[in-house]
Amino acid sequence: MYKILKKRFLAQNIYLMDVEAPRVAKSCHPGQFIIVKMDEKGERIPLTICDYNRETGSVTIVFQALGESTKEMLEYNEGDYFKDFVGPLGRPSEFVHEDLEELKKKKIVFVAGGVGAAPVYPQVKWLHEQGIAVDVIVGAKTKDLVILEEEMKNVSGNLYVTTDDGSYGFKGMVTAQLEELVNQGNKYDLCVAIGPMIMMKFVCLLTKKLEIPTIVSLNPIMVDGTGMCGACRVTVGDEVKFACVDGPEFDGHLVNFDEAMRRQTMYKTEEGRKLLKMQEGDTHHGGCGFCGGDK
Amino acid sequence: MLRMTKVPVKEQDAKVRATNFEEVCLGYTPEEAIEEAKRCLNCKKPLCVSQCPVSIDIPGFISHVKEGDFEGAAKVIAESSALPAVCGRVCPQETQCEGKCVLGIKGEPVSIGKLERFVADWSRENNIDLGTTVEKKNKKVAVIGSGPAGLTCAGDLARMGYDVTIFEALHEPGGVLVYGIPEFRLPKDTVVKHEIDNVKKLGVKIETNVIIGRTVTIDELIENEGFDAVFIGSGAGLPKFMGINGENSNGVFSANEFLTRNNLMKAFKENYSTPIKSGKKVAVVGGGNVAMDAARTALRLGSEVHIVYRRSEEELPARVEEVHHAKEEGIIFDLLTNPVEIIADENGWVKGMKCIKMELGEPDASGRRRPVEVKGSEYIMDVDTVIMSLGTSPNPLISSTTPGLETNRWKCIVADEETGLTSKEGVYAGGDAVTGAATVILAMGAGKHAAKAINEYLSK
Numbered sequence: 001m002y003k004i005l006k007k008r009f010l011a012q013n014i015y016l017m018d019v020e021a022p023r024v025a026k027s028c029h030p031g032q033f034i035i036v037k038m039d040e041k042g043e044r045i046p047l048t049i050c051d052y053n054r055e056t057g058s059v060t061i062v063f064q065a066l067g068e069s070t071k072e073m074l075e076y077n078e079g080d081y082f083k084d085f086v087g088p089l090g091r092p093s094e095f096v097h098e099d100l101e102e103l104k105k106k107k108i109v110f111v112a113g114g115v116g117a118a119p120v121y122p123q124v125k126w127l128h129e130q131g132i133a134v135d136v137i138v139g140a141k142t143k144d145l146v147i148l149e150e151e152m153k154n155v156s157g158n159l160y161v162t163t164d165d166g167s168y169g170f171k172g173m174v175t176a177q178l179e180e181l182v183n184q185g186n187k188y189d190l191c192v193a194i195g196p197m198i199m200m201k202f203v204c205l206l207t208k209k210l211e212i213p214t215i216v217s218l219n220p221i222m223v224d225g226t227g228m229c230g231a232c233r234v235t236v237g238d239e240v241k242f243a244c245v246d247g248p249e250f251d252g253h254l255v256n257f258d259e260a261m262r263r264q265t266m267y268k269t270e271e272g273r274k275l276l277k278m279q280e281g282d283t284h285h286g287g288c289g290f291c292g293g294d295k
Numbered sequence: 296m297l298r299m300t301k302v303p304v305k306e307q308d309a310k311v312r313a314t315n316f317e318e319v320c321l322g323y324t325p326e327e328a329i330e331e332a333k334r335c336l337n338c339k340k341p342l343c344v345s346q347c348p349v350s351i352d353i354p355g356f357i358s359h360v361k362e363g364d365f366e367g368a369a370k371v372i373a374e375s376s377a378l379p380a381v382c383g384r385v386c387p388q389e390t391q392c393e394g395k396c397v398l399g400i401k402g403e404p405v406s407i408g409k410l411e412r413f414v415a416d417w418s419r420e421n422n423i424d425l426g427t428t429v430e431k432k433n434k435k436v437a438v439i440g441s442g443p444a445g446l447t448c449a450g451d452l453a454r455m456g457y458d459v460t461i462f463e464a465l466h467e468p469g470g471v472l473v474y475g476i477p478e479f480r481l482p483k484d485t486v487v488k489h490e491i492d493n494v495k496k497l498g499v500k501i502e503t504n505v506i507i508g509r510t511v512t513i514d515e516l517i518e519n520e521g522f523d524a525v526f527i528g529s530g531a532g533l534p535k536f537m538g539i540n541g542e543n544s545n546g547v548f549s550a551n552e553f554l555t556r557n558n559l560m561k562a563f564k565e566n567y568s569t570p571i572k573s574g575k576k577v578a579v580v581g582g583g584n585v586a587m588d589a590a591r592t593a594l595r596l597g598s599e600v601h602i603v604y605r606r607s608e609e610e611l612p613a614r615v616e617e618v619h620h621a622k623e624e625g626i627i628f629d630l631l632t633n634p635v636e637i638i639a640d641e642n643g644w645v646k647g648m649k650c651i652k653m654e655l656g657e658p659d660a661s662g663r664r665r666p667v668e669v670k671g672s673e674y675i676m677d678v679d680t681v682i683m684s685l686g687t688s689p690n691p692l693i694s695s696t697t698p699g700l701e702t703n704r705w706k707c708i709v710a711d712e713e714t715g716l717t718s719k720e721g722v723y724a725g726g727d728a729v730t731g732a733a734t735v736i737l738a739m740g741a742g743k744h745a746a747k748a749i750n751e752y753l754s755k
Contacts, residue, residue: 023505023510023511024510027511041561041566041567041568043568043570044466044560044569068568069568083466085504086464086466086506086510087506087509088509088510089506089509223555223556223560223569224464224555226465226506226532226690226692227692228532228533228534228687228690229549229551229552231549231552233536233543234543240538240543245692259643262545262642262643263543263643266545266546
């Protein structure tokens with residue numbers, strides 16, 4: 001059993017939790033994820049690691065209540081326990097193993113869409129701890145849905161917040177902000193984009209044009225998360241990869257996003273789709289602005 | 296005159312069982328078991344024992360059954376096997392113990408599997424305590440994986456007095472016994488859980504949700520957590536796909552995913568959150584036991600199911616009993632047929648599978664006749680779900696994170712056949728992680744041999 005040490009409201013339907021999981025906290029790195037199973041009858045839900053504390057043995061997750069299971073997770077409070085919490089899963093971000101001197105020469109930009117700010121945070125924080133300042137673009141649909149702004153400000157070099165409706169920061173999509181930064185003369189050697197699949201797709205279309213190598217973190221359907229089923233398979237270049245063991249991070253310019261998005265819908269029934277449209281309208285497509293919340 | 300045929304075992308009616316997940320075979324009653332046991336000739340040099348990978352004293356336990364002393368029988372089996380209720384159900388006895396039974400020469404062999412199962416079920420239902428107290432050795436052994444190899448190795452080591460911890464990546468221990476083999480062949484809550492509890496009663500600790508290679512490495516277990524030896528029984532859980540066009544369409548699953556959703560996550564039960572999708576018409580590609588399990592599961596979820604296999608019935612790798620059960624339940628066999636492409640509709644969902652007819656050519660290296668495509672025989676099978684059951688290989692996670700651990704070109708861990716010793720001192724391996732996908736009982740045999748070798752190593 002894994003104790004919930006802290007629960008914090010971030011935005012409508014988006015919560016942060018610190019969970020006591022010493023083994024995971026000890027071995028995890030930025031870019032990796034965990035799988036949580038709330039109770040006996042629950043399903044296995046993959047969530048990216050948002051932060052960790054090796055001393056206290058806690059791991060931070062951020063989740064958005066979307067479907068039946070994550071809505072149930074809203075009911076869990078500090079002091080409650082999750083039945084299962086396994087990880088770290090997937091490969092750490094590549095830069096974790098890169099030569100630090102080489103890494104310091106690079107100019108990196110992170111692009112986070114909606115709840116994607118959560119998985120971006122540990123990466124930016126890790127780089128900050130190594131003395132590397134990076135540019136970060138955080139996009140949300142509207143002001144109230146901007147999450148982890150303070151935390152992100154503390155670890156990033158330059159932070160750019162965008163909202164679709166212009167209620168806060170730059171008005172428009174994350175891609176428009178990125179394009180503007182490049183037009184202003186910023187040169188980037190690497191872009192890391194994490195957010196809804198459609199947002200990552202459009203960031204990749206842009207960065208391909210701008211010739212900026214781009215890493216994305218994919219979030220397909222998963223079951224075990226250890227490579228034994230292939231539910232999370234994605235096509236990268238000419239190869240079929242399992243996101244849970246080969247990823248979740250891949251070269252964004254090689255990912256077949258249309259297939260990946262289609263596979264994400266596999267378990268959505270007619271009713272489920274309606275429910276999602278209703279609920280995700282506000283947040284799921286937050287920050288990217290490409291589909292108006294109804295695709 | 297000894298009867299030359301087995302005492303038949305009762306089964307659920309095929310029409311009824313095709314709609315539920317209850318166990319198909321109902322097992323012997325005490326009277327039937329005694330009657331069947333009386334057929335055993337109690338050979339002086341029992342060939343059945345030589346064919347059992349864990350060398351159960353078969354005539355020994357059967358002679359107790361003859362007397363109606365089921366507790367005595369259970370104790371004889373417990374000396375060699377920690378999972379008799381499992382093995383009695385899923386072992387391919389026809390090629391092992393029963394395959395060499397002398398009665399099989401002129402008639403039917405003794406139903407050793409069904410008798411073992413009866414004894415195990417009886418002792419569970421009567422709460423027979425098979426635990427033993429042993430002197431502690433104050434040495435720690437880590438066992439990676441809680442499948443049949445790991446459970447057997449851990450059980451044997453605990454009986455020798457070692458402090459054993461099993462590390463399991465999933466949230467439930469049991470390996471293929473819980474995620475792979477369906478409820479209707481192997482009930483989980485009663486049979487599997489009970490046998491795992493028996494291993495725990497021997498003092499074995501099981502830590503779930505630990506992925507060796509990610510959560511902690513083998514070197515860390517030895518260096519930081521004080522383990523004196525390690526046994527790797529991590530199995531072969533990586534599914535194979537065909538690599539044909541359309542294979543990533545919605546509605547194409549690996550058998551592992553399909554079975555994991557159903558068995559481990561209990562998607563077939565009300566109130567469990569994990570969804571499962573089984574269409575109107577399902578094609579299961581492959582002919583092994585896993586293919587039969589996936590097909591019979593899809594059937595129970597309400598689908599029309601076809602087994603698509605590129606060789607003929609004779610070459611089906613599945614157990615004859617399973618093929619027979621599948622046919623009785625209404626699974627349709629499309630033999631000498633191979634998929635070449637999966638066809639999706641405009642939304643990316645499977646709407647058909649292009650297949651080609653095959654014919655058998657000359658025998659290949661494995662001795663089986665090689666299937667050859669019949670030119671121009673392509674046709675489209677009208678299906679909406681495809682389950683790929685083409686076999687599995689070991690997950691490279693452990694080998695790739697354990698420096699000095701040698702693997703072969705199939706990513707299997709290289710280990711000594713007798714002892715299970717790997718290229719790394721103090722690290723042993725067995726089961727599917729070494730051999731590639733094989734059987735439950737072979738994995739148990741490997742676990743047993745490794746336990747013996749680990750004891751010798753740690754006793755030096």
